Amino acid sequence: MKFGIDSGWFRRYEAVTPRRRVLILPHAGGSAAYFRLWGQKFGQDTEVLVANYPGRHVRASEPFMLRMEELADAVTEALLPFLGLPLSIFGHSMGASLAYEVALRLEARHSVRLEGLHVSSRKAPHRLTPGTLYREGDDALVAEIQRLGGLEGVSLDDPALRALVLPAIRADFTIVGTYGPRSAIPVGCPVRGYVGDRDPAVTDTDMSAWADVAPRGYAQQVFPGGHFYLAEQRDALIRAVSGSPAGAR
Numbered sequence: 001m002k003f004g005i006d007s008g009w010f011r012r013y014e015a016v017t018p019r020r021r022v023l024i025l026p027h028a029g030g031s032a033a034y035f036r037l038w039g040q041k042f043g044q045d046t047e048v049l050v051a052n053y054p055g056r057h058v059r060a061s062e063p064f065m066l067r068m069e070e071l072a073d074a075v076t077e078a079l080l081p082f083l084g085l086p087l088s089i090f091g092h093s094m095g096a097s098l099a100y101e102v103a104l105r106l107e108a109r110h111s112v113r114l115e116g117l118h119v120s121s122r123k124a125p126h127r128l129t130p131g132t133l134y135r136e137g138d139d140a141l142v143a144e145i146q147r148l149g150g151l152e153g154v155s156l157d158d159p160a161l162r163a164l165v166l167p168a169i170r171a172d173f174t175i176v177g178t179y180g181p182r183s184a185i186p187v188g189c190p191v192r193g194y195v196g197d198r199d200p201a202v203t204d205t206d207m208s209a210w211a212d213v214a215p216r217g218y219a220q221q222v223f224p225g226g227h228f229y230l231a232e233q234r235d236a237l238i239r240a241v242s243g244s245p246a247g248a249r
Contacts, residue, residue: 128180
């Protein structure tokens with residue numbers, strides 16, 4: 001399996017004989033690079049796509065997107081050439097909200113129903129509250145990143161490094177802060193939720209509200225860890241996502 005091929009919006013990991021696809025939508029401030037090891041873990045029958053958001057890495061010259069609607073519209077359109085195989089979507093944190101919005105658009109605009117919607121470390125759309133952190137100074141952003149355990153092993157004390165990574169984080173926090181609450185519009189596929197048992201921002205009770213948008217079935221799994229439990233629980237999480245479609249409890 002090739003390490004990865006950049007295909008516009010997606011970093012694409014080609015399977016030998018793909019029978020299905022999994023799209024991964026990163027968290028606020030995240031990039032395809034964070035999930036670089038995931039592409040080779042789903043087996044030779046699954047092609048993995050990881051979203052490249054504008055304004056970072058290979059798309060550094062492009063302007064950031066600042067609204068969930070704009071981002072969801074763009075991702076949905078970019079997915080159209082990849083709809084020939086059964087598709088599941090996994091989204092972590094901000095990516096979970098984005099995954100939900102993409103699922104709704106695929107159904108409403110293109111009559112495409114996902115094989116499974118997998119949401120991680122994010123409250124359900126109708127339980128979200130707007131935030132204003134994106135309007136605050138850099139120190140406040142850094143404090144929140146540290147609280148959540150993001151950028152593990154990276155020090156943001158270096159002004160040059162802050163200047164490099166904080167614009168993307170602020171742009172994504174703008175998306176997060178201006179999104180929600182939304183009506184609990186159901187999706188037409190099973191939904192599976194994941195959360196860390198020590199997440200300072202989202203509890204397992206918060207996650208359980210995703211059942212309200214999942215008439216086709218909702219299941220939930222709690223992993224050891226915090227908001228970024230998926231760093232240490234990667235293989236176990238991939239096994240859970242690979243078991244899609246998500247089933248009812």
